[in-house]
Each structure stands twice: as C-alpha cells, then as structure tokens.
Amino acid sequence: MNTIAEPVARKTRGISLRHTGDRLLASFGFLVMLLALAALATLLFDIIHDGAGRLSWQFVTSYPSRLPEQAGILAALAGSVFVIGLTAVVAIPLGVGAAIYLEEYEQRGRLSRIIEINISNLAGVPSIIYGLLGLGLFVRMLAMGRSVMAGACTLALLVLPVVIISTREALRAVPGSLREASYALGATKWQTIQSQVLPAAFPGILTGLILALSRAVGETAPLITIGALTYVPFLPDGVWSDFTVLPIQIFNWVSRPQAAFAENAAAGILVLLLLLLAMNSIAIVLRDRFQRRAG
Numbered sequence: 001m002n003t004i005a006e007p008v009a010r011k012t013r014g015i016s017l018r019h020t021g022d023r024l025l026a027s028f029g030f031l032v033m034l035l036a037l038a039a040l041a042t043l044l045f046d047i048i049h050d051g052a053g054r055l056s057w058q059f060v061t062s063y064p065s066r067l068p069e070q071a072g073i074l075a076a077l078a079g080s081v082f083v084i085g086l087t088a089v090v091a092i093p094l095g096v097g098a099a100i101y102l103e104e105y106e107q108r109g110r111l112s113r114i115i116e117i118n119i120s121n122l123a124g125v126p127s128i129i130y131g132l133l134g135l136g137l138f139v140r141m142l143a144m145g146r147s148v149m150a151g152a153c154t155l156a157l158l159v160l161p162v163v164i165i166s167t168r169e170a171l172r173a174v175p176g177s178l179r180e181a182s183y184a185l186g187a188t189k190w191q192t193i194q195s196q197v198l199p200a201a202f203p204g205i206l207t208g209l210i211l212a213l214s215r216a217v218g219e220t221a222p223l224i225t226i227g228a229l230t231y232v233p234f235l236p237d238g239v240w241s242d243f244t245v246l247p248i249q250i251f252n253w254v255s256r257p258q259a260a261f262a263e264n265a266a267a268g269i270l271v272l273l274l275l276l277l278a279m280n281s282i283a284i285v286l287r288d289r290f291q292r293r294a295g
Contacts, residue, residue: 051266068260075232076249086152095163123161131225146227149239159212166208170201203287210283220247
C-alpha cells in the first residue's frame with residue numbers, strides 16, 4: 001500500500017509546486033505591469049499638469065517666438081506631418097516589396113539567413129547612426145541639403161528594418177493552404193500574392209507600419225544630425241524646403257532656462273501624443289475593417 005501511495009504523493013507535491021510557481025510568476029508579472037503603468041501615469045500627470053494650461057488653438061496655430069507666451073508649434077506640427085507622410089511614401093513600398101521578395105521568392109539558404117540576420121541587426125542600430133548615414137549620403141553626397149526630403153529619406157532608412165520584419169511576420173501568418181488553393185485554380189505566383197496573400201496579411205502589415213511610423217514621428221537625433229533647424233518661422237512649401245519637427249521644437253524649448261518655455265514643451269508633448277493616438281486610431285479602424293472583410 002505504501003509503495004503505491006508514495007509515488008502518488010510525490011506526483012501530487014510536484015503538481016502543487018508547479019502551480020505555486022505559476023501563481024508566483026503571474027503575480028510577479030502583474031506587479032511589474034502595475035509598476036510600469038504607475039510610472040506612465042505619473043509621467044502623463046506631470047505633462048498634463050504642466051502643459052494643459054498652455055494648450056490652446058492660438059498655441060497650435062502660432063509660429064515659434066522668442067517670447068514664450070507668443071510661441072506656437074504650427075511650423076513644427078506641419079513639418080512633422082510633412083516628414084512622416086513623405087517617410088511613409090519612401091519606406092512602405094521599399095519595405096513591403098523587400099519583405100514580399102524575401103518571404104515569397106527568395107530560396108531558403110545561406111544568403112537568405114545572412115540577409116535576415118543583417119536586417120534584424122539593423123533594427124537595433126542606434127538612431128544617431130542613421131543620422132550620420134543620412135548626413136553623409138543624402139545631405140552631402142546627393143546634395144539634398146537640410147530639406148524635408150533628406151529628413152524623410154533618413155527616417156525611411158531608420159524604419160525600413162521594422163517594416164520588413166513586421167511585413168514578413170504578417171506574410172508568414174497566412175496559411176499555406178490559401179496559396180495552394182490559389183495555385184490549384186490556375187493562378188500565377190504574383191496573382192496569388194496580389195489577390196490572396198496580401199489581402200489576408202494586410203491587417204498585420206498595417207500594424208507593423210503604424211508602429212514603425214510611430215517610432216519615426218518621435219525621433220530627434222537623426223534629424224538634428226542632418227541639420228534640421230530648431231527655429232523655423234514658416235511652413236514647408238515643398239520637399240526641398242527647410243523644416244523642423246515637433247521633437248526638435250520640444251527639445252529647443254526644454255533647453256531654455258525660462259519656466260514658461262518648459263510649459264510650452266509640455267504642451268508640445270501633449271500635441272505629439274495626440275498625433276500618435278490619431279495615427280494609431282486610424283490604423284486600428286483600418287485593421288478591423290480589413291479583418292472583417294477577410295472574415
């Protein structure tokens with residue numbers, strides 16, 4: 001009797017210990033999440049406390065000024081929208097096209113593995129390195145100067161690895177049976193990709209794109225490196241115009257000793273957060289719409 005009971009008791013104790021470990025791990029993860037949310041809430045409260053009183057329509061529609069009570073973010077906001085829009089135009093076709101080739105056409109081999117490793121490594125390169133690359137390649141070698149085009153091309157290089165990786169993951173999530181069914185009906189490879197694979201993968205691709213552009217909209221170091229201006233009292237009138245963006249304008253205000261400029265910086269951060277929320281909201285709506293169509 002004892003011979004039978006002892007293994008059962010040991011097994012029961014082992015299951016109990018595993019359940020205890022699972023509960024401890026879940027509790028630790030919940031505590032870490034609470035700490036992260038508390039830090040984020042504290043930061044948001046501090047920004048709202050400092051910048052909410054300064055946020056107004058006059059602040060959004062005014063140009064920068066040496067007088068903090070008259071300073072606004074119109075030029076920086078327009079520059080951010082212009083640069084991010086042009087970044088999307090450059091990065092999305094290149095990134096999605098490269099991902100389609102690597103995932104659908106490239107043969108699995110040593111070269112493919114080397115390319116994958118390098119793309120993953122490029123996603124972790126500090127943004128200042130991309131700024132130096134943009135300075136040497138776009139500003140000097142291609143003579144683009146300190147223009148919107150130079151800034152957009154630099155940010156496109158920055159987000160390109162993220163776009164490629166996220167698009168490849170979305171393409172991998174498409175069931176192979178969908179491709180096989182399309183081939184069985186006589187479709188070519190490109191017809192299958194265009195009509196079946198891309199529509200099914202589009203929600204995942206869109207999520208990756210918006211994450212990449214959300215990173216680009218908050219970047220400061222690459223644009224400072226290529227020579228983006230900190231004081232621009234005019235709107236960009238083309239892709240070759242000088243420009244500034246919200247992060248640079250905020251950085252400029254934070255570096256000022258006057259407390260009023262710190263309030264302007266907090267209000268600028270709120271506008272930047274609202275811009276990010278708007279971008280993510282549009283992406284969520286489009287993703288849900290395409291998921292319903294696919295379903």
